[in-house]
Amino acid sequence: MLLDVRDLHVEFRTRDGVARAVNGVSYRVDAGETLAVLGESGSGKSVTAQAVMGILDTPPGRITGGEVLFRGRDLLKLKEDERRRVRGAEMAMIFQDALSSLNPVLPVGDQLGEMFVVHRGMSRKDARARAVELMDRVRIPAARERAKQYPHQFSGGMRQRIMIAMALALEPALIIADEPTTALDVTVQAQVMDLLAELRREYRMGLILITHDLGVVADVADRIAVMYAGRIVESAPVHDLYGAPAHPYTRGLLDSVPRLDLKGRELHAIKGLPPGLTHIPPGCAFHPRCPMARDVCRTDVPPLYGVAEPDAARGSACHFWRECLDG
Amino acid sequence: MSENLTLPAQQGSTDGAPSTTETLLEVEGLTKHFPIYGGFPIKRKVGAVQAVDGVDLTVGVGESLGLVGESGCGKSTTGRLITRLLEPTGGRITYRGQDITHAKRKQLAPVRSEIQMIFQDPYSSLNPRQTVGSIIKSPMEVNGINPAGGREKKVRELLELVGLNPEHYNRFPHEFSGGQRQRIGVARALALNPKLIVADEPVSALDVSIQAQVINLLQKVQDELGIAFLFIAHDLAVVRHFSQRVAVMYLGKVVEVGDRESIYNRPRHPYTHALLSAVPEVRVDEEEQRERIRLSGDVPSPISPPSGCRFRTRCWKAQDKCATEEPPLVQISGNREGHLTACHFPEDPTTEARDEDVVLDPALKALEDSAGKE
Numbered sequence: 001m002l003l004d005v006r007d008l009h010v011e012f013r014t015r016d017g018v019a020r021a022v023n024g025v026s027y028r029v030d031a032g033e034t035l036a037v038l039g040e041s042g043s044g045k046s047v048t049a050q051a052v053m054g055i056l057d058t059p060p061g062r063i064t065g066g067e068v069l070f071r072g073r074d075l076l077k078l079k080e081d082e083r084r085r086v087r088g089a090e091m092a093m094i095f096q097d098a099l100s101s102l103n104p105v106l107p108v109g110d111q112l113g114e115m116f117v118v119h120r121g122m123s124r125k126d127a128r129a130r131a132v133e134l135m136d137r138v139r140i141p142a143a144r145e146r147a148k149q150y151p152h153q154f155s156g157g158m159r160q161r162i163m164i165a166m167a168l169a170l171e172p173a174l175i176i177a178d179e180p181t182t183a184l185d186v187t188v189q190a191q192v193m194d195l196l197a198e199l200r201r202e203y204r205m206g207l208i209l210i211t212h213d214l215g216v217v218a219d220v221a222d223r224i225a226v227m228y229a230g231r232i233v234e235s236a237p238v239h240d241l242y243g244a245p246a247h248p249y250t251r252g253l254l255d256s257v258p259r260l261d262l263k264g265r266e267l268h269a270i271k272g273l274p275p276g277l278t279h280i281p282p283g284c285a286f287h288p289r290c291p292m293a294r295d296v297c298r299t300d301v302p303p304l305y306g307v308a309e310p311d312a313a314r315g316s317a318c319h320f321w322r323e324c325l326d327g
Numbered sequence: 328m329s330e331n332l333t334l335p336a337q338q339g340s341t342d343g344a345p346s347t348t349e350t351l352l353e354v355e356g357l358t359k360h361f362p363i364y365g366g367f368p369i370k371r372k373v374g375a376v377q378a379v380d381g382v383d384l385t386v387g388v389g390e391s392l393g394l395v396g397e398s399g400c401g402k403s404t405t406g407r408l409i410t411r412l413l414e415p416t417g418g419r420i421t422y423r424g425q426d427i428t429h430a431k432r433k434q435l436a437p438v439r440s441e442i443q444m445i446f447q448d449p450y451s452s453l454n455p456r457q458t459v460g461s462i463i464k465s466p467m468e469v470n471g472i473n474p475a476g477g478r479e480k481k482v483r484e485l486l487e488l489v490g491l492n493p494e495h496y497n498r499f500p501h502e503f504s505g506g507q508r509q510r511i512g513v514a515r516a517l518a519l520n521p522k523l524i525v526a527d528e529p530v531s532a533l534d535v536s537i538q539a540q541v542i543n544l545l546q547k548v549q550d551e552l553g554i555a556f557l558f559i560a561h562d563l564a565v566v567r568h569f570s571q572r573v574a575v576m577y578l579g580k581v582v583e584v585g586d587r588e589s590i591y592n593r594p595r596h597p598y599t600h601a602l603l604s605a606v607p608e609v610r611v612d613e614e615e616q617r618e619r620i621r622l623s624g625d626v627p628s629p630i631s632p633p634s635g636c637r638f639r640t641r642c643w644k645a646q647d648k649c650a651t652e653e654p655p656l657v658q659i660s661g662n663r664e665g666h667l668t669a670c671h672f673p674e675d676p677t678t679e680a681r682d683e684d685v686v687l688d689p690a691l692k693a694l695e696d697s698a699g700k701e
Contacts, residue, residue: 156625185397185626186563187397187605187622188397189605190607191621191622191623193607212534212535213607214535215608218608219607252536253535256536256539257564258542258562258565258567259608266546267542267543267568269539269540269542270536270540271540273506274534
């Protein structure tokens, strides 16, 4: 077990009250495994990742409960300087917006090299040589020359490759990629996703892929965790989830995507809006939008039921998962 | 998945050749070059961004034409030229037989009320200091239109039509969510009973579940009110869902246009082919082999586009001819009526998996080769 997040709770204090962004999230990632965390904006998928990574802004954010076990150690109990050593060296993060994640006034080679200077205590010269090597590894053409260039001189896809190179620099055991291809065009998106998948295989890293795009997930993930209003509502191997969703929200999401193979029909939109995080509905948070909702859904919060078949590692937070699974 | 999905397809009459419908808008050789100034001490023109460079399009009455392409291909500029928010550098825009390419403000006024626009960003396209009522009312005020029963009544009807509560007339945009704001944008576009709506990425800022709601709304508007759409989007699945005809743009030019069946099932231009194969699909199917084409690099700069065919720098079929001769947008043999392709060496009309994947990206090629050796 590489990463084991247990019952994580995160809140934000806002003027409108306490926003409960993450309400008891648990997930696990093994070495070499890709977990996709799927959800709409405001579902808490990025906040969870930030808490795991230790880059949550506190305040206004506050971790109110849970454990983040990374190779058996609870990261939430570490001191900041110990935490910093873990971050970057053992786990790394790739962000959506590569342009704003890179320093605009520093050549990219220097930024990559900084990782080796800070964490490995290398000289600047050696670090730069390593940086060129890394850029070569993510197949940036003419890496030696391009290492001297600034972020704005690179295209979007190339910048995202540099972000990947930076994340890989210290060969971490876990990479968290937060919407890594959302800002890119489809043809470039395909390049970057393939690169990420190949490198993950090569280095045998664990990968957490945070996304709202059901299509991206289908291609690369082993397992999927679907989040809604700060909770995981369904967790399953990718195959099973697409084949037969065990939660009405997952089903709604799958039905509301226009697909290349089914065109021109009315889409099955999920009615209503996601709840505000300051006023999460009682019971199952999805019940006001759910076509299957009954009285019990309005009062009782459904636990993550084990869905025995076809895989024991499957869970659904729906009182009526069996019905949903049967369609 | 569920039995809900097996609804009968929409009336297929519009799926066929477009020639039967009456032409509403015709665009010929449309060009927009944005000048670049530089030099010291006297600034002079040193070049131009050739954002749109000779685009031909037609939109029939009540028809939806999808315009797809990657960022920087000029699809949004084309939309803005058609609504005359930008002044074209060259070419001709004909709306209902009337040349509006360089029409003056006064001449444009009657046309403007018939061509409306829906914008991508529902946050910046609504004035935060105006109530929803006055936002939707203002097109009528500007154009001096007094519908029967008064403007306020009309606004309430529009709110109802787009699925908002008419009681929210006096609320401000910040009180609505992204999807609801986009509905307000739709209501505003409908206020003048337009004949053509240019929708520039109307759903790409929205979440998946909300996206579906807005697409359904637009579809309802198109079906019930018979409004023609120029639907600009980068999402091929959304365009396929919404548009009867599709035009694919690359670097300021239309490379392929045709009805949706033909474009999606029998693409002939290598770029269309690559674009379709790059779309990640929402299904996991192991038996069905998917075609895989991985282009190398990014779209070249529109300041100095490649000579000849603009796609040749990323094309696996490119030959010497492609560098010297620009392929015309014509109907090539084996294509359906109205399916035009601009390519010297068109692809076989299929989207089946090929014997060998086309992987032009050197990074992936190298990775895959090294993985193969192990």
